[in-house]
Amino acid sequence: MRHKGFWLLLIACVLLAGCSRLTFVKPKMERKDGEQIAPEYRVSDSAATKKRMGNQERLIRASQRLRAGQLDEAEREARQLLKDDPQSVDAHTLLAVIEDGRGRVEQSGQHYKRAAELAPGNGAVQNNYGAWLCGNGFPAESLVWFDRALADPDYPTPAAALANAGGCASRSGQHERAGRDLRRALELEPANAFALAAMAQHEYRRQRYFEARAFIERRLAAAPANADVLKLASQIEEELGDKAAASRYVQRLRAEFPGAVDAMNLGGNAVP
Helix, strand or coil: CCCCCCCCCCCCCCCCCCCCCEEEECCCCEEECCEEECCCCEEEECHHHHHHHHHHHHHHHHHHHHHCCCHHHHHHHHHHHHHHCCCCHHHHHHHHHHHHHCCCHHHHHHHHHHHHHHCCCCHHHHHHHHHHHHHCCCHHHHHHHHHHHHCCCCCCCHHHHHHHHHHHHHHCCCHHHHHHHHHHHHHHCCCCHHHHHHHHHHHHHCCCHHHHHHHHHHHHHHCCCCHHHHHHHHHHHHHHCCHHHHHHHHHHHHHHCHHHCCCCEECCEECC
């Protein structure tokens, strides 16, 4: 799968703060020459704590390797973590991202799904699997996972799940839900780039071209353009009859994304 900025998909490697739980061994109080001797405390980590902290360090290393593009090293760390802790949501999430980076769509989905199953109350991992489903041809099936993400009261970015849900509802033909979820996302986060682009697409499909123009202009102001956004902007202007504006977007597309114009068709005019 290739996200291509489609989601605020927020990969949730939950790096918990490594607070060591200490085991205190308290010796008996002793007396010498009638004076009380202060007790000595031996402080040590329990075996379980040491294992947990070791896994935490491995998770951090795997994340660092992933950010550096060192997929083999990241996978090695993540698989060792999974061997030590088969229930690790973080390990499955990391492996999902690694497999995605290698273009192994099925394997990536398996890890996203397993992470979601292991943490049914974690909104981030529910959102991740929903995003994978929608991006790989299952937009209707993805919606239940976005709903689960939104049911998490501690989910810090509900606008992301709402934007995803709205965009995927639109893809699956559920236009009423699409408009509802996208508007809710924009109420929470007016500059949400994906929600703005999805809303522009939603209005374009409904042939509400002036509304679509307003949303695509907000999208272009909110974040750097990508090829899909520029293509949609050109199509909207074509429908509104503004050939000059449509042409300007096509020129930007050619200049900024020369590899994306092959075989594209914008408003009936082929882009060479």
